[in-house]
Amino acid sequence: MGINFKNLFTSQKNKSKMGDYQNLDHIDGVAISSVSANLYNTSRDDLVMFYFRDGANHASVYTQSKIVSENIKWNIDQKNEKIFSLLVNTRNANAFTGAKGYQSMQKLAEIISSELSQKQKDDDNNPDHINPNQILFGCTGTIGEPYPFEKIKKKIPDLINQIKYTQNKYIWTKAALGIMTTDTKPKLAMAECDIGSTKVKIYGIAKGSGMIQPNMATTLCYIFTDAKISNEILKKLLTKNISNTFNAISCDGDTSTNDMVTIFSTNKAPNKKIANINDKKLEEFDQSLNEVLLNLAKRVVADGEGASKFVTINVNNCSSETDAKKIGFSIANSALVKTAIAGEDPNWGRIIMAIGKSGVDLDLSKLSLRFGDEKIIINGKLNEKYEENTVKEYMKNYAIDIDVDISTGKKKFTTYTMDLTKKYIEINADYRS
Known part of the structure; x- marks a missing residue:
């Protein structure tokens, strides 16, 4: 994927230096693409796709608001063990948009799954068929405005055509910039640790600046690991480590309709099977996951809207x-x-x-x-x-x-x-x- 440096540095109010961020590089099983769908009527990236070529185990924690966005409803309704893609858009929350907003998720999932299935055929000797229920969505932005389905639909082919399987610091930063709204800087964190004798990576990006208050207070946060961990254990790890990280921050006391933290495990690391959350082999991973989540949570607070302290x-x-x-x-x-x-x-x-x-x-x-x-x-x-x-x-x-x-x-x-x-x-x- 060619880096669009204009887009990289023109996200709203971004004043960050690239050197301020940890050196996230390649993580097996994750591919990233980001483009401008002109959602802000500018050339800034506002649409980001994460693609898991062989699928990924996953677990999520969502907002506890009684009014939730249509993408959160869609995500909760999907019960598939493996996810193949996450699509994140900014500028529009797809909240309080009713049946039409939910149907937009369904239609986009059908388009994405079809095109990614074709990409599987083009790229792999043993292609998977990807189903709509293996696609998740993240939305952030204004509540109550019609979801910009046509603008986003138009850019799906570009997103998929620009997917490359090798990542680096610039691509991760570009993705973190692409999911920002009122943030002034991208938020990235990483850790490397051992599961038993196997080295594994934990990478994360987040966005959030306002409407930040627990249950859950994250706005959007996505964690990626190459570790081999089941959905059930991922869920327990995430729930446990949310308590003193993203549920320990507040910028303004308001809980979003769209808050989500999701962890994806690509299973590419050859670590031994984890029996349960109390498995001693998991101790260092547990600690490192907490460090990444807390790092990102603190970055959200530090970039709180108008913050000087x-x-x-x-x-x-x-x-x-x-x-x-x-x-x-x-x-x-x-x-x-x-x-x-x-x-x-x-x-x-x-x-x-x-x-x-x-x-x-x-x-x-x-x-x-x-x-x-x-x-x-x-x-x-x-x-x-x-x-x-x-x-x-x-x-x-x-x-x-x-x-x-x-x-x-x-x-x-x-x-x-x-x-x-x-x-x-x-x-x-x-x-x-």
């Missing part, structure tokens, strides 16, 4: 993880906290307010609060050595750490968020203009 909220020593999570998100989603951080104001009273409104039972005589290394509250009282000017200086940092100690138990949870700036309002006020 990256905020880590550690809530420690709670009676339950649920309580720690409630307190963490109460702080992370407080507009008053987020605007104070944007203004570099050490207004710790807003943190106290957010802890109190979380609904968690507290013993104030045990509550402690710290900004970075600066102790503000110790055992329910203002630190006698508290110096506001010192904390004010700390608030000028890009990365802000808030540590809350409840001292009612031993459970903890870390939440990641960003500040709330005037730029956030500008971006969302102008979103469709």
Whole structure:
């Protein structure tokens, strides 16, 4: 596939340097193609296809919103063990589009499966016949607008004609750029690890900048591995590792209709069979998958709409993880906290307010609060050595750490968020203009 460098660097508001990203290269069993379907009325890539020549095992976690996009409905309805392609479009969420939106998925799946089946015949000695139920979709963009079926349909032949089976850093970055909406930079991460004595790769890309809040808060995230792992174990691994990664972030407290995280396993690595999720051979893979997901989740927060600060909220020593999570998100989603951080104001009273409104039972005589290394509250009282000017200086940092100690138990949870700036309002006020 020839790299269209104009498209590579003209995604909206992209200011990233290529050197900022990990060196994702080739992963067996995955092919990528991206083109412009003119969905933005510009030449930027807005349509990305991932093709699994021999099929891929898969597992997904989707939004918990009660209103979901038609592509999510389509994906949930498909029960096939192996997937051969994922098509992702931007600019249009295909949400609140009803039967017509769902039928667009069905028609595109029929076209893609037919053309990929022909490609199998052209490229392989033992071709597979690909069925429509072996195609998945990702959609992101504006809710409620008619799905641009004709524009996308017209570009399917180009996508398939441009498929190449060898990947590199530029192709992965091009794909990550192609799925962006209000993001300012592409999001990529990778890890290499062992399953037993076999080396395997885990690659991931994501998009997300606004409408980010758990259950599930990812916008879109796609993980690819050459490991040989069953659908059942992939599902358990993904569900387990979502908890402290994509379900630990919030930009603005809003859950999308389209959120999805999907992992694809091409089975190309010759690792020994994994019996179950507790198989010791899987331990390093489990840890590496968590690292990739957390890396991508943090990139989503760092690129939050209008963000000027990256905020880590550690809530420690709670009676339950649920309580720690409630307190963490109460702080992370407080507009008053987020605007104070944007203004570099050490207004710790807003943190106290957010802890109190979380609904968690507290013993104030045990509550402690710290900004970075600066102790503000110790055992329910203002630190006698508290110096506001010192904390004010700390608030000028890009990365802000808030540590809350409840001292009612031993459970903890870390939440990641960003500040709330005037730029956030500008971006969302102008979103469709």
